[in-house]
Amino acid sequence: MDTIVNLCKRRGIVLPNSEIYGGIRSTWDYGPLGVELKNNVKRAWWRWMVQLREDVVGLDSAIILSPRVWEASGHVEVFTDPLVECLNCHQRFRADHLPGVHAGEEGDTVDVLKSPKCPNCGNDKFTDPRNFNLMFKTHAGPVEDDTNVVWLRPETAQGIFLNFKSVQSATRRKVPFGIAQIGTSFRNEITPGNFIFRTREFEQMEMEFFCKPGTDEEWHQHWIDERLAWWKRYGLSEEKLRVREHDADELSHYSKRTVDIEYAFPFTDWGELEGIANRTDFDLKAHQEKSGVDLTYFDDETKERFIPYVVEPAGGSNRATLAFLIDAYREDEAPTASGKVEKRTYLKLHRDLAPIKVAVLPLSRNEQLTPVAKEVAASLRAHWMIDFDDAGAIGRRYRRHDEIGTPFCVTVDFDSLEDKQVTVRERDTMAQERLPIADLVSYLTEQLRPV
Numbered sequence: 001m002d003t004i005v006n007l008c009k010r011r012g013i014v015l016p017n018s019e020i021y022g023g024i025r026s027t028w029d030y031g032p033l034g035v036e037l038k039n040n041v042k043r044a045w046w047r048w049m050v051q052l053r054e055d056v057v058g059l060d061s062a063i064i065l066s067p068r069v070w071e072a073s074g075h076v077e078v079f080t081d082p083l084v085e086c087l088n089c090h091q092r093f094r095a096d097h098l099p100g101v102h103a104g105e106e107g108d109t110v111d112v113l114k115s116p117k118c119p120n121c122g123n124d125k126f127t128d129p130r131n132f133n134l135m136f137k138t139h140a141g142p143v144e145d146d147t148n149v150v151w152l153r154p155e156t157a158q159g160i161f162l163n164f165k166s167v168q169s170a171t172r173r174k175v176p177f178g179i180a181q182i183g184t185s186f187r188n189e190i191t192p193g194n195f196i197f198r199t200r201e202f203e204q205m206e207m208e209f210f211c212k213p214g215t216d217e218e219w220h221q222h223w224i225d226e227r228l229a230w231w232k233r234y235g236l237s238e239e240k241l242r243v244r245e246h247d248a249d250e251l252s253h254y255s256k257r258t259v260d261i262e263y264a265f266p267f268t269d270w271g272e273l274e275g276i277a278n279r280t281d282f283d284l285k286a287h288q289e290k291s292g293v294d295l296t297y298f299d300d301e302t303k304e305r306f307i308p309y310v311v312e313p314a315g316g317s318n319r320a321t322l323a324f325l326i327d328a329y330r331e332d333e334a335p336t337a338s339g340k341v342e343k344r345t346y347l348k349l350h351r352d353l354a355p356i357k358v359a360v361l362p363l364s365r366n367e368q369l370t371p372v373a374k375e376v377a378a379s380l381r382a383h384w385m386i387d388f389d390d391a392g393a394i395g396r397r398y399r400r401h402d403e404i405g406t407p408f409c410v411t412v413d414f415d416s417l418e419d420k421q422v423t424v425r426e427r428d429t430m431a432q433e434r435l436p437i438a439d440l441v442s443y444l445t446e447q448l449r450p451v
């Protein structure tokens with residue numbers, strides 16, 4: 001894990017936030033390569049969840065909603081984690097995250113569960129768990145009193161439920177259909193950590209799929225299969241993925257059945273990447289009751305009126321980015337110009353996810369090569385994120401691009417001036433082929449076509 005964190009910092013993928021002030025716990029910024037990578041993860045999600053589906057549309061709702069939303073949804077009352085304090089060092093922890101413990105009922109004393117030890121000082125005595133609400137509270141407007149309390153959303157889903165009727169009528173969709181959204185959510189996590197795995201500000205990629213009651217279990221299975229296939233398609237190793245069923249006492253207050261897609265992160269046995277929940281009609285029903293607005297759906301064909309059931313695949317783009325980075329990390333050996341071999345590090349990122357698609361590398365910084373290489377770079381830049389690099393030995397530049405997962409390097413050498421051809425090197429195999437400059441865009445278009 002340290003290797004990934006160091007690589008991220010050194011190459012400007014993920015950077016510690018507020019570092020000149022000593023940093024702020026578990027808060028990270030995405031540097032030039034990180035923002036490309038995370039955007040590509042979101043693009044890949046949107047492509048498969050919205051663009052390629054005829055039954056899903058997109059939405060971008062606000063972060064601050066009416067506070068009544070969170071009362072109706074149950075979040076004000078029950079969106080909590082069990083908080084315990086070590087009686088020796090007074091550090092606070094999420095009880096169900098202490099080693100050897102799983103979620104206990106409120107009122108259970110943690111030390112009777114499985115005698116966990118404080119990860120900070122090793123003591124084994126804790127306070128009783130108390131429910132700690134994870135929502136960030138603030139005030140809208142200049143006066144700070146109870147009348148203008150608002151919450152930063154802890155999930156993007158509620159914005160979708162509120163817009164169910166308007167989106168359905170504006171798009172003339174018939175149930176079953178889904179509404180997808182990507183956006184920032186906030187949770188006042190008791191124990192954030194493990195790099196970008198758990199932070200207090202993060203992005204979710206959520207889709208609410210509205211279907212007829214009675215068809216919900218089938219749709220739930222459909223989305224479990226679809227989502228698992230997506231993670232594999234974009235490169236996560238099959239043996240590091242699993243689907244885990246929630247126990248009855250673990251289910252969220254709104255859920256009839258939930259499974260998590262989990263990944264074998266190096267810092268934990270298995271960690272959640274995405275939850276896929278059957279939220280039943282809980283949310284629409286709750287909003288209908290609280291708002292007094294009819295949120296039923298009328299089925300023209302069967303002449304039935306009902307509140308749709310909802311299946312929700314909910315993942316996080318930050319955790320996804322971390323998993324793709326970890327899975328892509330490889331070390332092998334590569335030949336040097338002098339015929340020796342040296343260690344190389346490369347990211348075997350799926351081409352759709354790679355931050356830079358093509359690097360253009362003149363063999364050396366030379367007044368004849370540079371203009372030709374710049375011209376090649378300009379012709380590619382209109383199509384993909386590219387990098388132009390003419391500093392240092394060519395082997396070192398290949399290594400630099402391997403390390404950030406650039407799928408193709410295009411080298412302009414002295415022969416290029418005569419034969420108008422360049423060498424294209426592929427990242428994983430290191431195979432090189434010579435191609436006419438005139439064919440480069442069509443060749444790369446074929447190679448980089450999104451899946």
Ligand code: ATP
Binds near residue numbers: 197200201273314315
């Ligand atoms: P956990 O059990 O890890 O706290 P959760 O079950 O509360 O997660 P969900 O409410 O299902 O998470 O949220 C959907 C997805 O949002 C998660 O699978 C994860 O990818 C992402 N996510 C949730 N909380 C965080 C966080 N604090 N930091 C980063 N990503 C998060």
